[in-house]
Amino acid sequence: MTLLSIAGVSRNFGDVQALADVTLDIRQGEFFALLGPSGCGKTTLLRILAGFEFPDRGAVRLDGADLLAQAAHRRPVNLMFQSYALFPHMTVAKNVAYGLERERLPRAEIKTRVSEVLETVGLTALAGRRPAQLSGGQQQRVALARAIVKRPRLLLLDEPLSALDKKVRAEMQLELKRLQHEVGITFVVVTHDQEEAMSLADRIAVMDSGRVEQVDAPVALYERPRTRFVADFIGANNLFPGTVTGGGFEVPGLGPLPCKTDLPNGTAVLAVRPERIRLGDPGRGAADGTVADVSFYGGISHIAVDVAGHDRKVLVATQGPARITPGAQVGLTWNPDDAVLVPA
Known part of the structure:
Protein backbone atom coordinates (compact mmCIF):
# COMPACT_ATOMS: atom_id res chain seq x y z
CA MET A 1 0.00 0.00 0.00
CA THR A 2 1.36 3.44 -0.94
CA LEU A 3 2.00 5.72 2.03
CA LEU A 4 3.81 8.61 0.36
CA SER A 5 3.10 9.78 -3.19
CA ILE A 6 5.41 12.31 -4.85
CA ALA A 7 4.13 13.52 -8.22
CA GLY A 8 5.94 15.81 -10.67
CA VAL A 9 7.94 17.67 -8.01
CA SER A 10 10.33 20.31 -9.38
CA ARG A 11 12.46 22.88 -7.55
CA ASN A 12 14.77 25.57 -8.91
CA PHE A 13 17.24 27.76 -7.05
CA GLY A 14 17.81 30.62 -9.49
CA ASP A 15 19.27 29.05 -12.63
CA VAL A 16 20.02 25.78 -10.86
CA GLN A 17 17.46 23.01 -11.24
CA ALA A 18 17.62 20.99 -8.02
CA LEU A 19 14.67 18.71 -8.84
CA ALA A 20 13.15 18.01 -12.24
CA ASP A 21 9.73 16.33 -12.35
CA VAL A 22 10.42 13.79 -9.61
CA THR A 23 7.72 11.14 -9.23
CA LEU A 24 7.96 8.40 -6.59
CA ASP A 25 5.63 6.13 -4.61
CA ILE A 26 6.88 4.92 -1.21
CA ARG A 27 5.05 2.05 0.47
CA GLN A 28 3.80 1.68 4.01
CA GLY A 29 6.48 0.11 6.26
CA GLU A 30 9.17 0.36 3.58
CA PHE A 31 12.83 1.25 4.08
CA PHE A 32 13.41 3.51 1.09
CA ALA A 33 16.71 5.13 0.07
CA LEU A 34 17.43 8.23 -2.01
CA LEU A 35 20.91 7.59 -3.41
CA GLY A 36 23.09 9.79 -5.54
CA PRO A 37 26.18 12.00 -5.69
CA SER A 38 26.41 15.42 -4.05
CA GLY A 39 24.16 17.93 -5.79
CA CYS A 40 21.78 15.34 -7.26
CA GLY A 41 18.74 16.77 -5.42
CA LYS A 42 18.18 14.10 -2.78
CA THR A 43 18.55 16.43 0.21
CA THR A 44 16.29 19.04 -1.42
CA LEU A 45 13.61 16.38 -1.79
CA LEU A 46 14.05 15.36 1.85
CA ARG A 47 13.68 18.99 2.97
CA ILE A 48 10.47 19.29 0.95
CA LEU A 49 9.06 16.23 2.73
CA ALA A 50 10.09 17.69 6.10
CA GLY A 51 8.53 21.08 5.32
CA PHE A 52 11.75 23.13 5.17
CA GLU A 53 11.45 23.72 1.41
CA PHE A 54 8.51 24.01 -0.98
CA PRO A 55 8.49 22.82 -4.59
CA ASP A 56 7.85 25.13 -7.53
CA ARG A 57 5.57 22.50 -9.04
CA GLY A 58 4.19 19.13 -8.09
CA ALA A 59 2.26 17.43 -5.31
CA VAL A 60 3.15 15.38 -2.23
CA ARG A 61 0.48 13.31 -0.50
CA LEU A 62 0.80 11.26 2.70
CA ASP A 63 -1.97 8.71 3.16
CA GLY A 64 -3.94 10.63 0.53
CA ALA A 65 -3.72 13.97 2.37
CA ASP A 66 -1.90 16.99 0.92
CA LEU A 67 1.39 17.09 2.85
CA LEU A 68 2.46 20.43 1.38
CA ALA A 69 -0.57 22.15 2.90
CA GLN A 70 0.58 21.25 6.42
CA ALA A 71 3.12 23.27 8.41
CA ALA A 72 6.38 21.47 9.18
CA HIS A 73 5.58 21.05 12.90
CA ARG A 74 2.12 19.69 12.11
CA ARG A 75 3.26 16.94 9.76
CA PRO A 76 3.34 13.30 11.00
CA VAL A 77 6.94 13.30 9.80
CA ASN A 78 10.15 13.39 11.81
CA LEU A 79 13.70 14.14 10.69
CA MET A 80 16.87 12.65 12.12
CA PHE A 81 19.71 15.05 11.42
CA GLN A 82 23.15 14.07 10.17
CA SER A 83 24.76 15.80 13.19
CA TYR A 84 22.30 14.12 15.64
CA ALA A 85 21.67 17.61 17.21
CA LEU A 86 21.47 16.26 20.77
CA PHE A 87 21.16 18.68 23.69
CA PRO A 88 24.52 18.40 25.49
CA HIS A 89 23.17 19.52 28.89
CA MET A 90 20.36 16.94 28.94
CA THR A 91 20.53 13.26 29.84
CA VAL A 92 19.69 10.56 27.30
CA ALA A 93 16.20 10.19 28.77
CA LYS A 94 15.60 13.96 28.72
CA ASN A 95 16.77 14.20 25.09
CA VAL A 96 14.34 11.48 24.08
CA ALA A 97 11.48 12.98 26.10
CA TYR A 98 11.95 16.55 24.83
CA GLY A 99 9.54 16.35 21.88
CA LEU A 100 6.83 14.72 23.98
CA GLU A 101 7.21 17.36 26.67
CA ARG A 102 6.81 20.09 24.04
CA GLU A 103 3.49 18.48 23.13
CA ARG A 104 2.50 18.68 26.81
CA LEU A 105 1.64 14.98 27.09
CA PRO A 106 0.93 13.56 30.55
CA ARG A 107 4.09 12.77 32.53
CA ALA A 108 3.11 9.14 33.01
CA GLU A 109 2.70 8.64 29.25
CA ILE A 110 6.02 10.37 28.54
CA LYS A 111 7.81 8.15 31.04
CA THR A 112 6.26 5.00 29.59
CA ARG A 113 7.03 5.87 25.98
CA VAL A 114 10.61 6.95 26.73
CA SER A 115 11.22 3.76 28.69
CA GLU A 116 9.83 1.63 25.84
CA VAL A 117 11.89 3.29 23.13
CA LEU A 118 15.11 3.23 25.17
CA GLU A 119 14.62 -0.50 25.63
CA THR A 120 14.04 -0.90 21.89
CA VAL A 121 17.34 0.81 21.00
CA GLY A 122 19.25 -0.85 23.85
CA LEU A 123 19.98 2.29 25.89
CA THR A 124 18.02 1.68 29.11
CA ALA A 125 21.23 1.39 31.15
CA LEU A 126 22.52 4.70 29.76
CA ALA A 127 19.36 6.78 30.36
CA GLY A 128 21.09 9.00 32.93
CA ARG A 129 24.19 9.81 30.89
CA ARG A 130 24.81 12.93 28.82
CA PRO A 131 25.77 12.85 25.10
CA ALA A 132 29.46 13.62 25.80
CA GLN A 133 29.66 10.37 27.79
CA LEU A 134 28.46 8.28 24.85
CA SER A 135 30.19 6.77 21.82
CA GLY A 136 29.25 7.86 18.30
CA GLY A 137 27.11 4.77 17.82
CA GLN A 138 25.30 5.36 21.12
CA GLN A 139 24.63 9.01 20.22
CA GLN A 140 23.18 7.83 16.93
CA ARG A 141 20.81 5.55 18.83
CA VAL A 142 19.71 8.42 21.07
CA ALA A 143 18.92 10.53 18.00
CA LEU A 144 16.96 7.64 16.51
CA ALA A 145 15.08 7.06 19.78
CA ARG A 146 14.15 10.76 19.96
CA ALA A 147 12.85 10.57 16.38
CA ILE A 148 10.72 7.45 16.77
CA VAL A 149 9.33 8.15 20.26
CA LYS A 150 6.84 10.60 18.69
CA ARG A 151 5.56 7.74 16.51
CA PRO A 152 5.68 9.53 13.15
CA ARG A 153 4.13 7.99 10.06
CA LEU A 154 7.34 8.77 8.18
CA LEU A 155 10.92 9.06 9.46
CA LEU A 156 13.46 10.92 7.35
CA LEU A 157 17.17 10.20 7.88
CA ASP A 158 19.79 12.54 6.42
CA GLU A 159 23.14 10.71 5.99
CA PRO A 160 22.51 9.02 9.37
CA LEU A 161 25.75 7.01 9.57
CA SER A 162 28.27 9.34 7.94
CA ALA A 163 29.81 10.46 11.26
CA LEU A 164 30.64 6.90 12.35
CA ASP A 165 33.79 4.93 11.64
CA LYS A 166 33.59 1.94 9.30
CA LYS A 167 33.20 -0.79 11.94
CA VAL A 168 30.53 1.05 13.94
CA ARG A 169 28.77 2.03 10.70
CA ALA A 170 28.46 -1.63 9.70
CA GLU A 171 27.01 -2.49 13.11
CA MET A 172 24.55 0.38 12.98
CA GLN A 173 23.38 -0.58 9.50
CA LEU A 174 22.19 -3.89 10.95
CA GLU A 175 20.72 -2.09 13.96
CA LEU A 176 18.79 0.43 11.83
CA LYS A 177 17.33 -2.36 9.71
CA ARG A 178 16.26 -4.29 12.82
CA LEU A 179 14.71 -1.24 14.44
CA GLN A 180 12.83 -0.26 11.30
CA HIS A 181 11.20 -3.70 11.13
CA GLU A 182 10.47 -3.65 14.86
CA VAL A 183 8.81 -0.23 15.06
CA GLY A 184 7.05 -0.54 11.68
CA ILE A 185 7.63 3.08 10.65
CA THR A 186 8.37 3.96 7.03
CA PHE A 187 12.00 5.12 6.78
CA VAL A 188 13.36 7.32 3.98
CA VAL A 189 17.14 7.64 4.11
CA VAL A 190 19.27 10.06 2.08
CA THR A 191 22.80 8.89 1.37
CA HIS A 192 25.63 9.06 -1.17
CA ASP A 193 27.05 5.78 0.19
CA GLN A 194 26.11 2.91 -2.14
CA GLU A 195 27.00 0.24 0.41
CA GLU A 196 24.78 1.90 3.02
CA ALA A 197 21.82 2.13 0.64
CA MET A 198 22.25 -1.41 -0.67
CA SER A 199 22.46 -2.93 2.82
CA LEU A 200 19.59 -0.95 4.36
CA ALA A 201 16.91 -0.31 1.77
CA ASP A 202 14.07 -2.43 0.43
CA ARG A 203 14.09 -0.18 -2.63
CA ILE A 204 16.41 2.55 -3.86
CA ALA A 205 15.82 5.60 -6.04
CA VAL A 206 19.07 6.51 -7.80
CA MET A 207 19.16 10.25 -8.56
CA ASP A 208 21.36 12.39 -10.78
CA SER A 209 21.06 16.09 -11.70
CA GLY A 210 17.66 16.40 -10.05
CA ARG A 211 16.13 13.41 -11.84
CA VAL A 212 15.28 9.87 -10.82
CA GLU A 213 17.34 7.52 -12.98
CA GLN A 214 15.95 4.22 -11.69
CA VAL A 215 13.88 2.86 -8.79
CA ASP A 216 14.45 -0.76 -7.92
CA ALA A 217 15.41 -3.30 -5.27
CA PRO A 218 19.17 -3.41 -4.55
CA VAL A 219 19.81 -6.66 -6.43
CA ALA A 220 17.92 -5.48 -9.51
CA LEU A 221 19.81 -2.16 -9.51
CA TYR A 222 23.12 -3.98 -9.39
CA GLU A 223 22.37 -6.73 -11.88
CA ARG A 224 20.08 -4.89 -14.33
CA PRO A 225 20.84 -1.15 -14.47
CA ARG A 226 18.66 0.67 -16.99
CA THR A 227 20.83 3.74 -17.66
CA ARG A 228 24.52 4.38 -18.16
CA PHE A 229 24.64 6.51 -15.01
CA VAL A 230 23.23 3.72 -12.82
CA ALA A 231 25.55 1.16 -14.41
CA ASP A 232 28.55 3.36 -13.64
CA PHE A 233 27.45 4.64 -10.22
CA ILE A 234 26.29 1.42 -8.53
CA GLY A 235 29.34 -0.68 -7.72
Whole structure:
Protein backbone atom coordinates (compact mmCIF):
# COMPACT_ATOMS: atom_id res chain seq x y z
CA MET A 1 0.00 0.00 0.00
CA THR A 2 1.36 3.44 -0.94
CA LEU A 3 2.00 5.72 2.03
CA LEU A 4 3.81 8.61 0.36
CA SER A 5 3.10 9.78 -3.19
CA ILE A 6 5.41 12.31 -4.85
CA ALA A 7 4.13 13.52 -8.22
CA GLY A 8 5.94 15.81 -10.67
CA VAL A 9 7.94 17.67 -8.01
CA SER A 10 10.33 20.31 -9.38
CA ARG A 11 12.46 22.88 -7.55
CA ASN A 12 14.77 25.57 -8.91
CA PHE A 13 17.24 27.76 -7.05
CA GLY A 14 17.81 30.62 -9.49
CA ASP A 15 19.27 29.05 -12.63
CA VAL A 16 20.02 25.78 -10.86
CA GLN A 17 17.46 23.01 -11.24
CA ALA A 18 17.62 20.99 -8.02
CA LEU A 19 14.67 18.71 -8.84
CA ALA A 20 13.15 18.01 -12.24
CA ASP A 21 9.73 16.33 -12.35
CA VAL A 22 10.42 13.79 -9.61
CA THR A 23 7.72 11.14 -9.23
CA LEU A 24 7.96 8.40 -6.59
CA ASP A 25 5.63 6.13 -4.61
CA ILE A 26 6.88 4.92 -1.21
CA ARG A 27 5.05 2.05 0.47
CA GLN A 28 3.80 1.68 4.01
CA GLY A 29 6.48 0.11 6.26
CA GLU A 30 9.17 0.36 3.58
CA PHE A 31 12.83 1.25 4.08
CA PHE A 32 13.41 3.51 1.09
CA ALA A 33 16.71 5.13 0.07
CA LEU A 34 17.43 8.23 -2.01
CA LEU A 35 20.91 7.59 -3.41
CA GLY A 36 23.09 9.79 -5.54
CA PRO A 37 26.18 12.00 -5.69
CA SER A 38 26.41 15.42 -4.05
CA GLY A 39 24.16 17.93 -5.79
CA CYS A 40 21.78 15.34 -7.26
CA GLY A 41 18.74 16.77 -5.42
CA LYS A 42 18.18 14.10 -2.78
CA THR A 43 18.55 16.43 0.21
CA THR A 44 16.29 19.04 -1.42
CA LEU A 45 13.61 16.38 -1.79
CA LEU A 46 14.05 15.36 1.85
CA ARG A 47 13.68 18.99 2.97
CA ILE A 48 10.47 19.29 0.95
CA LEU A 49 9.06 16.23 2.73
CA ALA A 50 10.09 17.69 6.10
CA GLY A 51 8.53 21.08 5.32
CA PHE A 52 11.75 23.13 5.17
CA GLU A 53 11.45 23.72 1.41
CA PHE A 54 8.51 24.01 -0.98
CA PRO A 55 8.49 22.82 -4.59
CA ASP A 56 7.85 25.13 -7.53
CA ARG A 57 5.57 22.50 -9.04
CA GLY A 58 4.19 19.13 -8.09
CA ALA A 59 2.26 17.43 -5.31
CA VAL A 60 3.15 15.38 -2.23
CA ARG A 61 0.48 13.31 -0.50
CA LEU A 62 0.80 11.26 2.70
CA ASP A 63 -1.97 8.71 3.16
CA GLY A 64 -3.94 10.63 0.53
CA ALA A 65 -3.72 13.97 2.37
CA ASP A 66 -1.90 16.99 0.92
CA LEU A 67 1.39 17.09 2.85
CA LEU A 68 2.46 20.43 1.38
CA ALA A 69 -0.57 22.15 2.90
CA GLN A 70 0.58 21.25 6.42
CA ALA A 71 3.12 23.27 8.41
CA ALA A 72 6.38 21.47 9.18
CA HIS A 73 5.58 21.05 12.90
CA ARG A 74 2.12 19.69 12.11
CA ARG A 75 3.26 16.94 9.76
CA PRO A 76 3.34 13.30 11.00
CA VAL A 77 6.94 13.30 9.80
CA ASN A 78 10.15 13.39 11.81
CA LEU A 79 13.70 14.14 10.69
CA MET A 80 16.87 12.65 12.12
CA PHE A 81 19.71 15.05 11.42
CA GLN A 82 23.15 14.07 10.17
CA SER A 83 24.76 15.80 13.19
CA TYR A 84 22.30 14.12 15.64
CA ALA A 85 21.67 17.61 17.21
CA LEU A 86 21.47 16.26 20.77
CA PHE A 87 21.16 18.68 23.69
CA PRO A 88 24.52 18.40 25.49
CA HIS A 89 23.17 19.52 28.89
CA MET A 90 20.36 16.94 28.94
CA THR A 91 20.53 13.26 29.84
CA VAL A 92 19.69 10.56 27.30
CA ALA A 93 16.20 10.19 28.77
CA LYS A 94 15.60 13.96 28.72
CA ASN A 95 16.77 14.20 25.09
CA VAL A 96 14.34 11.48 24.08
CA ALA A 97 11.48 12.98 26.10
CA TYR A 98 11.95 16.55 24.83
CA GLY A 99 9.54 16.35 21.88
CA LEU A 100 6.83 14.72 23.98
CA GLU A 101 7.21 17.36 26.67
CA ARG A 102 6.81 20.09 24.04
CA GLU A 103 3.49 18.48 23.13
CA ARG A 104 2.50 18.68 26.81
CA LEU A 105 1.64 14.98 27.09
CA PRO A 106 0.93 13.56 30.55
CA ARG A 107 4.09 12.77 32.53
CA ALA A 108 3.11 9.14 33.01
CA GLU A 109 2.70 8.64 29.25
CA ILE A 110 6.02 10.37 28.54
CA LYS A 111 7.81 8.15 31.04
CA THR A 112 6.26 5.00 29.59
CA ARG A 113 7.03 5.87 25.98
CA VAL A 114 10.61 6.95 26.73
CA SER A 115 11.22 3.76 28.69
CA GLU A 116 9.83 1.63 25.84
CA VAL A 117 11.89 3.29 23.13
CA LEU A 118 15.11 3.23 25.17
CA GLU A 119 14.62 -0.50 25.63
CA THR A 120 14.04 -0.90 21.89
CA VAL A 121 17.34 0.81 21.00
CA GLY A 122 19.25 -0.85 23.85
CA LEU A 123 19.98 2.29 25.89
CA THR A 124 18.02 1.68 29.11
CA ALA A 125 21.23 1.39 31.15
CA LEU A 126 22.52 4.70 29.76
CA ALA A 127 19.36 6.78 30.36
CA GLY A 128 21.09 9.00 32.93
CA ARG A 129 24.19 9.81 30.89
CA ARG A 130 24.81 12.93 28.82
CA PRO A 131 25.77 12.85 25.10
CA ALA A 132 29.46 13.62 25.80
CA GLN A 133 29.66 10.37 27.79
CA LEU A 134 28.46 8.28 24.85
CA SER A 135 30.19 6.77 21.82
CA GLY A 136 29.25 7.86 18.30
CA GLY A 137 27.11 4.77 17.82
CA GLN A 138 25.30 5.36 21.12
CA GLN A 139 24.63 9.01 20.22
CA GLN A 140 23.18 7.83 16.93
CA ARG A 141 20.81 5.55 18.83
CA VAL A 142 19.71 8.42 21.07
CA ALA A 143 18.92 10.53 18.00
CA LEU A 144 16.96 7.64 16.51
CA ALA A 145 15.08 7.06 19.78
CA ARG A 146 14.15 10.76 19.96
CA ALA A 147 12.85 10.57 16.38
CA ILE A 148 10.72 7.45 16.77
CA VAL A 149 9.33 8.15 20.26
CA LYS A 150 6.84 10.60 18.69
CA ARG A 151 5.56 7.74 16.51
CA PRO A 152 5.68 9.53 13.15
CA ARG A 153 4.13 7.99 10.06
CA LEU A 154 7.34 8.77 8.18
CA LEU A 155 10.92 9.06 9.46
CA LEU A 156 13.46 10.92 7.35
CA LEU A 157 17.17 10.20 7.88
CA ASP A 158 19.79 12.54 6.42
CA GLU A 159 23.14 10.71 5.99
CA PRO A 160 22.51 9.02 9.37
CA LEU A 161 25.75 7.01 9.57
CA SER A 162 28.27 9.34 7.94
CA ALA A 163 29.81 10.46 11.26
CA LEU A 164 30.64 6.90 12.35
CA ASP A 165 33.79 4.93 11.64
CA LYS A 166 33.59 1.94 9.30
CA LYS A 167 33.20 -0.79 11.94
CA VAL A 168 30.53 1.05 13.94
CA ARG A 169 28.77 2.03 10.70
CA ALA A 170 28.46 -1.63 9.70
CA GLU A 171 27.01 -2.49 13.11
CA MET A 172 24.55 0.38 12.98
CA GLN A 173 23.38 -0.58 9.50
CA LEU A 174 22.19 -3.89 10.95
CA GLU A 175 20.72 -2.09 13.96
CA LEU A 176 18.79 0.43 11.83
CA LYS A 177 17.33 -2.36 9.71
CA ARG A 178 16.26 -4.29 12.82
CA LEU A 179 14.71 -1.24 14.44
CA GLN A 180 12.83 -0.26 11.30
CA HIS A 181 11.20 -3.70 11.13
CA GLU A 182 10.47 -3.65 14.86
CA VAL A 183 8.81 -0.23 15.06
CA GLY A 184 7.05 -0.54 11.68
CA ILE A 185 7.63 3.08 10.65
CA THR A 186 8.37 3.96 7.03
CA PHE A 187 12.00 5.12 6.78
CA VAL A 188 13.36 7.32 3.98
CA VAL A 189 17.14 7.64 4.11
CA VAL A 190 19.27 10.06 2.08
CA THR A 191 22.80 8.89 1.37
CA HIS A 192 25.63 9.06 -1.17
CA ASP A 193 27.05 5.78 0.19
CA GLN A 194 26.11 2.91 -2.14
CA GLU A 195 27.00 0.24 0.41
CA GLU A 196 24.78 1.90 3.02
CA ALA A 197 21.82 2.13 0.64
CA MET A 198 22.25 -1.41 -0.67
CA SER A 199 22.46 -2.93 2.82
CA LEU A 200 19.59 -0.95 4.36
CA ALA A 201 16.91 -0.31 1.77
CA ASP A 202 14.07 -2.43 0.43
CA ARG A 203 14.09 -0.18 -2.63
CA ILE A 204 16.41 2.55 -3.86
CA ALA A 205 15.82 5.60 -6.04
CA VAL A 206 19.07 6.51 -7.80
CA MET A 207 19.16 10.25 -8.56
CA ASP A 208 21.36 12.39 -10.78
CA SER A 209 21.06 16.09 -11.70
CA GLY A 210 17.66 16.40 -10.05
CA ARG A 211 16.13 13.41 -11.84
CA VAL A 212 15.28 9.87 -10.82
CA GLU A 213 17.34 7.52 -12.98
CA GLN A 214 15.95 4.22 -11.69
CA VAL A 215 13.88 2.86 -8.79
CA ASP A 216 14.45 -0.76 -7.92
CA ALA A 217 15.41 -3.30 -5.27
CA PRO A 218 19.17 -3.41 -4.55
CA VAL A 219 19.81 -6.66 -6.43
CA ALA A 220 17.92 -5.48 -9.51
CA LEU A 221 19.81 -2.16 -9.51
CA TYR A 222 23.12 -3.98 -9.39
CA GLU A 223 22.37 -6.73 -11.88
CA ARG A 224 20.08 -4.89 -14.33
CA PRO A 225 20.84 -1.15 -14.47
CA ARG A 226 18.66 0.67 -16.99
CA THR A 227 20.83 3.74 -17.66
CA ARG A 228 24.52 4.38 -18.16
CA PHE A 229 24.64 6.51 -15.01
CA VAL A 230 23.23 3.72 -12.82
CA ALA A 231 25.55 1.16 -14.41
CA ASP A 232 28.55 3.36 -13.64
CA PHE A 233 27.45 4.64 -10.22
CA ILE A 234 26.29 1.42 -8.53
CA GLY A 235 29.34 -0.68 -7.72
CA ALA A 236 32.34 -1.36 -9.94
CA ASN A 237 31.57 -1.97 -13.60
CA ASN A 238 33.31 -2.33 -16.94
CA LEU A 239 31.70 -0.17 -19.62
CA PHE A 240 32.23 -0.70 -23.34
CA PRO A 241 30.67 1.96 -25.64
CA GLY A 242 29.66 0.62 -29.04
CA THR A 243 26.88 0.07 -31.54
CA VAL A 244 24.01 -2.41 -31.69
CA THR A 245 23.74 -3.85 -35.20
CA GLY A 246 21.82 -6.65 -36.81
CA GLY A 247 24.79 -8.91 -36.15
CA GLY A 248 25.28 -8.12 -32.46
CA PHE A 249 27.17 -5.48 -30.49
CA GLU A 250 30.29 -3.94 -32.05
CA VAL A 251 32.90 -2.02 -30.04
CA PRO A 252 35.46 0.10 -31.93
CA GLY A 253 38.91 -1.40 -31.57
CA LEU A 254 37.60 -4.64 -30.03
CA GLY A 255 35.05 -5.95 -32.50
CA PRO A 256 31.93 -7.90 -31.47
CA LEU A 257 31.44 -8.58 -27.75
CA PRO A 258 29.17 -11.27 -26.25
CA CYS A 259 25.79 -10.04 -24.95
CA LYS A 260 22.07 -10.25 -25.59
CA THR A 261 21.20 -7.47 -28.03
CA ASP A 262 17.81 -6.52 -26.58
CA LEU A 263 18.05 -2.86 -27.68
CA PRO A 264 17.21 -1.39 -31.09
CA ASN A 265 20.06 -0.69 -33.49
CA GLY A 266 22.14 2.34 -32.51
CA THR A 267 24.70 3.45 -29.95
CA ALA A 268 24.71 1.72 -26.57
CA VAL A 269 27.00 0.79 -23.68
CA LEU A 270 27.79 -2.75 -22.57
CA ALA A 271 28.19 -3.18 -18.79
CA VAL A 272 29.98 -6.23 -17.38
CA ARG A 273 30.59 -6.62 -13.64
CA PRO A 274 34.17 -7.54 -12.59
CA GLU A 275 33.07 -10.76 -10.87
CA ARG A 276 31.37 -11.94 -14.09
CA ILE A 277 34.58 -11.87 -16.14
CA ARG A 278 36.75 -14.97 -16.30
CA LEU A 279 40.44 -15.11 -17.13
CA GLY A 280 41.80 -17.65 -19.59
CA ASP A 281 44.35 -18.13 -22.33
CA PRO A 282 44.82 -15.36 -24.93
CA GLY A 283 42.92 -15.83 -28.17
CA ARG A 284 40.06 -17.74 -26.61
CA GLY A 285 37.94 -14.99 -25.10
CA ALA A 286 36.03 -11.86 -25.97
CA ALA A 287 39.22 -9.80 -25.77
CA ASP A 288 42.90 -10.19 -24.94
CA GLY A 289 44.93 -8.08 -22.56
CA THR A 290 47.93 -7.69 -20.27
CA VAL A 291 47.64 -7.80 -16.48
CA ALA A 292 48.60 -4.35 -15.20
CA ASP A 293 47.97 -4.70 -11.46
CA VAL A 294 46.83 -7.23 -8.86
CA SER A 295 45.36 -6.12 -5.50
CA PHE A 296 44.26 -8.41 -2.65
CA TYR A 297 41.36 -7.28 -0.42
CA GLY A 298 41.09 -10.11 2.06
CA GLY A 299 38.95 -12.69 0.32
CA ILE A 300 38.74 -11.00 -3.09
CA SER A 301 41.45 -10.07 -5.58
CA HIS A 302 41.05 -7.24 -8.09
CA ILE A 303 42.96 -7.67 -11.32
CA ALA A 304 43.33 -4.70 -13.67
CA VAL A 305 43.88 -5.63 -17.31
CA ASP A 306 45.09 -3.38 -20.14
CA VAL A 307 43.17 -4.18 -23.34
CA ALA A 308 44.43 -2.75 -26.63
CA GLY A 309 41.76 -0.54 -28.23
CA HIS A 310 39.99 0.16 -24.91
CA ASP A 311 40.80 3.37 -23.05
CA ARG A 312 40.02 2.09 -19.55
CA LYS A 313 41.50 -0.81 -17.65
CA VAL A 314 39.19 -3.80 -17.42
CA LEU A 315 38.63 -4.84 -13.81
CA VAL A 316 38.31 -8.53 -12.94
CA ALA A 317 37.37 -9.82 -9.45
CA THR A 318 38.26 -13.33 -8.28
CA GLN A 319 37.81 -15.14 -4.99
CA GLY A 320 40.89 -15.52 -2.79
CA PRO A 321 44.48 -14.59 -3.68
CA ALA A 322 45.02 -14.25 -7.43
CA ARG A 323 47.32 -16.80 -9.05
CA ILE A 324 48.51 -14.39 -11.66
CA THR A 325 51.11 -11.63 -11.81
CA PRO A 326 51.43 -8.29 -13.61
CA GLY A 327 52.65 -8.67 -17.15
CA ALA A 328 50.79 -11.92 -17.83
CA GLN A 329 48.91 -12.22 -21.11
CA VAL A 330 45.29 -13.22 -20.60
CA GLY A 331 42.02 -13.68 -22.42
CA LEU A 332 38.80 -12.21 -21.03
CA THR A 333 35.48 -13.97 -21.38
CA TRP A 334 31.97 -13.80 -19.90
CA ASN A 335 28.54 -15.32 -20.33
CA PRO A 336 26.33 -13.21 -22.65
CA ASP A 337 23.55 -13.39 -20.02
CA ASP A 338 25.85 -11.61 -17.51
CA ALA A 339 26.39 -8.56 -19.73
CA VAL A 340 23.84 -5.74 -19.74
CA LEU A 341 23.24 -3.31 -22.61
CA VAL A 342 22.05 0.17 -21.67
CA PRO A 343 21.22 3.11 -23.93
CA ALA A 344 24.19 5.42 -24.55
